[in-house]
Amino acid sequence: MTYRLLAGTRVIESSAFIAAPLCGLTLAQYGADVIRFDLIGGGIDYRRLPVMPGGRSVYWTSLNKGKRSIAIDIRKPEGKELLRALVTAPGTDTAVLLTNVPSAFLSHQSLSAARPDLISCTIEGNADGSTAVDYTVHCATGYPMITGTGSREHPINQTLPAWDLACAYHAAFAVTAAVAQHRVSGQGAELRIALSDVAFTAMSHLGTVTEAALAMPERQAIGNDIYGAFGRDFVTKDDRRVMVAAVSARQWQALVQACALTEVIGAIERTLGVSYADEEDRFEGREIIAGLVARWIGARSFADVAQALDAAGVCWGIYQSMRELVQNDPRVSLNNPVFSDIETAGVGRHLAAGAAARLVDQERLPTRPAPLLGEHSDEILRDVLHLSDLSIASLHDRGVIAGPEQDPLTPGGRRSSARRETALVT
């Protein structure tokens, strides 16, 4: 964990894919004790690409940093009971169940009989319980038709799972709001959050639902331009690409100054009777402005452009690949206290992020790696359920629990390493 804000909160997580695990990760990095329940051998996303030559999933280990893992066979009635006991165990001030794979034996109703102040949070695809994933929600939002050169005939999906991210953080927020209430009133809560509701409510908050409901003109694809202000990508003389944004009037003034456009912009404004300090005029006149900026940037090297834009306080950024980001950008390096090097079993030593927020004057605690499956099975049963070593050994013997697994540490776990390596270069 990075900070202890949520100390005293115990979360039992039963999850797969992105939104729910990232919600749990977020709670863990801000101080909750997040216990991830896993099937013996791993759940449906345990081997998701990309995977290391030894078979360990970089996807899974990235989303489960800093959690504890208990591996239980819930096909056995005793396994189900163990998991129910963990969720409803006393001994912590707030108990949370987080899941996106709801099942009857973990229903809020049945669990809250044992622990009336339980907070449960179920993340769903759609509110009616039907399946949806980021891709099948995004296609319905209208964004693919107006992304880049997108159209009805050639929609462009997003590669970033943006709705999963929004859902994860929104769910972490809602759970924490329930925790805050619990700390005052002792009340539990049953929360349900649908991925599609997160998407469509966000669109309402961004104004796009209202625009459409009021039958305002439909947004059109405008390439890489920023809607409603000025911003676009430009190429330098030495073929580097930058994104320049002039959303606020101050940002616009900085751009005009950096590119030495004061005189020509003044002449255009007087002639056309417009004022580019006004974002509406700036958006309308974006082709004219872009032509001038492109001319200035295209005549200079990246180094000169960067220096001039920075000197004037322009809001801009560089286009780079993920590898260039990690190799060259100080914001993704040990120079940024948000990042540190961690050692993940089966993956190796690598850069990893802790909590995104910084708490001034508070020490950041080390970022912990993802657990091995069942790494904390015994410890959790001792800590939380106060089982004896004898009982725990018996649960192992009868195959009710397992762990820690050894597979990821040695190449050739479930499948051969040669095969895994092939997959990596696909």
Place this chain on the structure above:
Amino acid sequence: MTYRLLAGTRVIESSAFIAAPLCGLTLAQYGADVIRFDLIGGGIDYRRLPVMPGGRSVYWTSLNKGKRSIAIDIRKPEGKELLRALVTAPGTDTAVLLTNVPSAFLSHQSLSAARPDLISCTIEGNADGSTAVDYTVHCATGYPMITGTGSREHPINQTLPAWDLACAYHAAFAVTAAVAQHRVSGQGAELRIALSDVAFTAMSHLGTVTEAALAMPERQAIGNDIYGAFGRDFVTKDDRRVMVAAVSARQWQALVQACALTEVIGAIERTLGVSYADEEDRFEGREIIAGLVARWIGARSFADVAQALDAAGVCWGIYQSMRELVQNDPRVSLNNPVFSDIETAGVGRHLAAGAAARLVDQERLPTRPAPLLGEHSDEILRDVLHLSDLSIASLHDRGVIAGPEQDPLTPGGRRSSARRETALVT
């Protein structure tokens, strides 16, 4: 507000653009009393597009639903003092300052002298205080080069401000974690959250930072395909477009069944020695699979496709424009309790979203519209600072406070309505 989970929390918000106002909106919808401070006449995003013929911004009103507004001239020392007094006022159990426009007179240090248990949250572009917006962060993530048909030469920006959304909800979460701590310990906290840190930490959690750090092969643009599993867009016989996802093994089985592919897939698997139940093989074989699915979907009407996919439990979605979403999708309608009709001054009656989460067995309270600028100036000074009517009148007379404004209610506020109408059809 929708729910009262955060009742007893007072947030003073000084903000512009998306991340900070959406953070405040989120806190408001879950029960905080969010008081938005505005400049008299409005801040830098008060007229942001799209705007109504009368001049009111649909963007601004969408992001500020359910907040109270006080309009203060902070160029006057007395205005600064009023705002400081509001932030540090006693009389509520948790006091929060939320801003993305930090200024010395609102520094945590100076305010916490008056209220040591203050929670402040500053949203920044970059952690060093330099400017960044969603677009200038996104270009640096590497995603534009692998979105759709994107490449280094032709990167594709996202139209959805995904990092702003993630930042808003992450900030709402972090603030609420600090509120939860405050309710146990009485401690305050100074939080700082950078948009770029939210983006890059999310990439670490999604595994992409680790992939790059370990020098795994760089991700390539794969059009509308889903990475690491199977999913793509397909066109029906009557030219409707659908997105089909087979991420889990169960989703894959459903797709095979729906499209009657059991026999041919079996033959291919035996011949090639692969197993498409394995997501890795499925991703590798995506062109073969897509060819078969395209043939099946392309031979059928949308109605038939929808029925067959639903009957088999396939995970799929429809591509539609924002207008079609609002007109046709029951998830964005009064049939979904997350939405209701509200009346916004200067905008009219329209569909609007409350909290995305649903609290089972708790009534959803009405979604309230955005305030007029300074609509609650007098009420807030009476409520929070216990000023007399005489003092409040004097503040009005001296131009320290204002409100409620009338502009948005009548056409031709700051600019002519004819001009606004032109803007709408740009």
